[in-house]
Amino acid sequence: MGNFIKNNFGICNLCNGIIVKLNNLDYGYRCINCRSSYVHRAIGLTINKYFEQKQNIQNVTVYELSSRGALFKFLQKKFKNLVFSEFYDDVTPGEYKNGIQCQDVQNLTFEDGSFELVTSTEVFEHVPDDLKGFREVVRVLKPNGKFIFTVPLFEVPTTIERAHFDKDGNLVHVLPPEYHGDRIRGKEHVLAFRNYGLDIVDRLKQAGFSSVEIARPSSLKHQIARKQVIVAEK
Incomplete structure (x- = not known):
């Protein structure tokens, strides 16, 4: 009975809800309260590792690139100085849609x-x-x-570029298109431009980060395994 409970249930480190195994996939362990997946719980565990001991943690200034979901709710509770946004195709960065600020991470305001x-x-x-x-x-x-x-990170040396825009602004597919879903655009509507490899560390350092770590948090209690979380420090 003990192993059955350990293998099929857990406690969510984001909201203290009950995690239930719905299927055998990595995303199959879901919190029945906040709906967190192992991805959300892994990044939450990593945030706690680096910020839990910080004095006046609620005053830490935080920017999250989304406005909904389990991680967003966790950040809202943990940090009072939270800024958040979404990317809308039809809104100028810095302006608002339905009360949510639009930001393009390539040109933050x-x-x-x-x-x-x-x-x-x-x-x-x-x-x-x-x-x-x-x-x-x-x-x-x-x-x-x-x-x-987090990104979908493959344990291979080199990132594979799947698509890019040419100098005239035309979308060029190097490989057959791969689409993911999100809560705004729906399933299979968001193009993946690349499949990241372990050289993401070099890409981040090239961008100006002083140090980069690929963390691999693990917790049977929180049903977290096999998810890499990237920690880059300025």
Whole structure:
């Protein structure tokens, strides 16, 4: 009975809800309260590792590249100085739609050194010019600030570029298109521009980060395994 409970249930480290195994896939362990997946819980565990001991943690300035979901709710509770946004195709960055600010991570409207922590989950594989986006994150971070995020990361040496825009602004597919989903555009509507490999560390350092770590948090209690979380420090 003990092993059955350990293998099929857990406690969510984001909301203390009950995690239930719905299927045998990595995403199959879901919190029945906040609906977190192992991705959300892994990045939450990593954020706690770096910020739990910080004095006046609620005053840490944070920017999250989404406005909904389990991680967003966790950040809302943990940090009172939370800024968040979405990317809307039909809205100018810095303006609002339905009360949510639009931001393009390739051209953020925030001032230099605005945040101590920037977070995102499964975003940068969809950014056309990820190096430009990484440089923007460096710019808006305070000195020694951290960018803690996830992408689908393959344990291979080199990132595979799937698509890009040419000098005339035309979309060029190098490989057959791969689409992911999001809560705004729906399933299979968001193009993946690349499949990241372990050289993401070099890409981040090229963008200006001083140190980069690929963390691999693991917790049977929280049903977290096999998810890499990237921690880049300015």
